[in-house]
Amino acid sequence: MKISSTTIIAVRRDDQVVLAGDGQVTLGERTVIKHGTTKVRTLSGGQVLVGFAGSAADAITLFEKLEQKLKDHSNQLLRAAVEMGKEWRSDRYLRRLEAQLVVADRELTLLIAGSGDIIEPDDGVIAIGSGGPYAMAAGLALLKHTDLSAKEIAVEALRIAADLCVFTNDNISLVELTGQA
Numbered sequence: 001m002k003i004s005s006t007t008i009i010a011v012r013r014d015d016q017v018v019l020a021g022d023g024q025v026t027l028g029e030r031t032v033i034k035h036g037t038t039k040v041r042t043l044s045g046g047q048v049l050v051g052f053a054g055s056a057a058d059a060i061t062l063f064e065k066l067e068q069k070l071k072d073h074s075n076q077l078l079r080a081a082v083e084m085g086k087e088w089r090s091d092r093y094l095r096r097l098e099a100q101l102v103v104a105d106r107e108l109t110l111l112i113a114g115s116g117d118i119i120e121p122d123d124g125v126i127a128i129g130s131g132g133p134y135a136m137a138a139g140l141a142l143l144k145h146t147d148l149s150a151k152e153i154a155v156e157a158l159r160i161a162a163d164l165c166v167f168t169n170d171n172i173s174l175v176e177l178t179g180q181a
Contacts, residue, residue: 005026007161007162010102010126012104012150019049019176021038021040022131043067050101054097066103077103097114106177131162
């Protein structure tokens, strides 16, 4: 499944984790219909960050499913993600949903996809959507070669992606967790 029309990035540095997303909504391949939507939010009373690429309606369904799995598993993100991934892959209705999620808590960052993939990044940065490869490359370079904060890296990586990807703009929304648990 090719997810287009957005960019979401997660950056983890020191005791800070940030999810940021652009605000562009594209209809088809040629028409920008909204410039300032929000594709990142918090779940579990602000303890879990989540962002999506793909269909907004599908993503909202997945947010609700993840929130329920978090409740069912005492806010254990990995366990909730695995259970949601299994259900997403096997459920006839959920299998048709066209979205990807990036989720993070104080200890863990994951990409969750409908194929059953649950991926933890090696280096504290992961990105999805059309501009995801650009944002991820920029984020990794900034993480490795600067002292910028996670928030500064996420914002700058999205700005770089917006310069390169027509499905990404620089109207950035951001959610973050800082400090110790």
